[in-house]
Amino acid sequence: MTSNPTRRGVLGAGLAAGAAALTGRGAKAQAADPAITNLQPWNQALGDGVDARPYGSPSPHEAHVKRRNVEWLTADPVSSVNFTPLHELDGVITPNGLCFERHHAGIAEVDPARHRLMINGLVDTPLVFTMQDIMRFPRENRMYFLECAANSGMEWRGSQLNGCQFTHGMIHNVLYTGVPLRYLLEEAGVKTNGKWVMPEGADASAMTRSIPIEKAMDDCLVAFKMNGEALRPEQGYPVRLVVPGWEGNMWVKWLRRLEVGDQPWHHREETSKYTDLLEDGSARRFTWVMDAKSVITNPSPQAPITHGRGHTVITGVAWSGRGSIPRVDVTIDGGKTWHQARMSGPSAEKSLHRFYYEFDWDGGPLLLQSRAHDSTGYVQPTKDQLRAFRGENSIYHNNGIQTWYVNEQGVAENVEVS
Numbered sequence: 001m002t003s004n005p006t007r008r009g010v011l012g013a014g015l016a017a018g019a020a021a022l023t024g025r026g027a028k029a030q031a032a033d034p035a036i037t038n039l040q041p042w043n044q045a046l047g048d049g050v051d052a053r054p055y056g057s058p059s060p061h062e063a064h065v066k067r068r069n070v071e072w073l074t075a076d077p078v079s080s081v082n083f084t085p086l087h088e089l090d091g092v093i094t095p096n097g098l099c100f101e102r103h104h105a106g107i108a109e110v111d112p113a114r115h116r117l118m119i120n121g122l123v124d125t126p127l128v129f130t131m132q133d134i135m136r137f138p139r140e141n142r143m144y145f146l147e148c149a150a151n152s153g154m155e156w157r158g159s160q161l162n163g164c165q166f167t168h169g170m171i172h173n174v175l176y177t178g179v180p181l182r183y184l185l186e187e188a189g190v191k192t193n194g195k196w197v198m199p200e201g202a203d204a205s206a207m208t209r210s211i212p213i214e215k216a217m218d219d220c221l222v223a224f225k226m227n228g229e230a231l232r233p234e235q236g237y238p239v240r241l242v243v244p245g246w247e248g249n250m251w252v253k254w255l256r257r258l259e260v261g262d263q264p265w266h267h268r269e270e271t272s273k274y275t276d277l278l279e280d281g282s283a284r285r286f287t288w289v290m291d292a293k294s295v296i297t298n299p300s301p302q303a304p305i306t307h308g309r310g311h312t313v314i315t316g317v318a319w320s321g322r323g324s325i326p327r328v329d330v331t332i333d334g335g336k337t338w339h340q341a342r343m344s345g346p347s348a349e350k351s352l353h354r355f356y357y358e359f360d361w362d363g364g365p366l367l368l369q370s371r372a373h374d375s376t377g378y379v380q381p382t383k384d385q386l387r388a389f390r391g392e393n394s395i396y397h398n399n400g401i402q403t404w405y406v407n408e409q410g411v412a413e414n415v416e417v418s
């Protein structure tokens, strides 16, 4: 490791004495700073009282931190997607209002009192649950990422979108509270020939997918809370399916029905879109697990280096649908030398991990990349390695290594090196 996180100049305390040690972090021995010498408006008047903001929102100075869409990507904003502003976030939790949205028929505004979840098909007793019924089962709290299989899909043929929000922002990471799907299925009693479960949404798209019974009985949740509060309408209020580590498309929102069957159904969605094309033109129908992936979120095209040379913090996120992320490597020279990044924050299975790499920037051009290792030993491939066995015609499941080129001004750009 060339980074030196132990060299801690104490800001303020060391202004005069520690000038040499501090230059790298940009702190100046400057007494006439008007931000210190002048009174500010917030020093001089009383602020809002506790009744002014019954449901809080971010500072107006954070107004640029928002989900964004790419207008030319889809024909209309109803069957569309927007993107999580990964470059504005830190830690591992995605705030509820910033979780990317992917809808096929817009946001369903469901009245929980009139919402029902039905289990039918190959079960001993078909059942209908109200929200209150669901909440009488034992619940669990678990943190998981949801990644759309189309995340980074625009990047298969070469670098295209200029920002990690757009290249990697079809992901969010949330602490869910929900009832294990297994409890509800066991309540209905799955017949021995019940091998598949088909969740269905209550939105106008009535989205369905086929999930093998082993996965349904393993770690799926019927979730009603995200990060402690009720699901947002955008995320499937009042109840959604959580399918840990598997592609986002299966995480049916506004969940209204679970049918048990003896074989997979044919879904418009997965046969037309959520299928991976291979080099020889054939298709891979079932690709459920999201392989290990990572991206540097800062610096990145929407978050240039603005402080000049010297001490610089690189950070990013990594995840794997097969387990946790014990290690991430970072390179600043396009892969000639790799450095093991510092992981910080919770390390949960099938959840986002946060990494940092601190270094002294000499002001020269950089080629930044990160490479995730997951707990199964799998290492994130380069885009060329992926193309070698998946071809260039794919859209889905692009987990290749991302490169940002940073110029002498600190401006970052989406590029590819090979």
Ligand code: MTE
Residues within 6 Å of the ligand: 099, 100, 101, 102, 103, 104, 105, 146, 147, 148, 149, 172, 200, 201, 202, 203, 205, 206, 207, 234, 235, 236, 247, 248, 249, 250, 251, 252, 253, 254
């Ligand atoms: N569920 C329903 N009912 N309708 C939908 O359009 N979109 C799916 C899935 N579940 C969808 C749905 C897709 S493709 C993805 S990637 C995830 O929801 C997105 O979840 P999010 O909007 O919470 O990010």
Ligand code: CO
Residues within 6 Å of the ligand: 102, 147, 148, 149, 150, 248, 249
């Ligand atoms: Co999706």
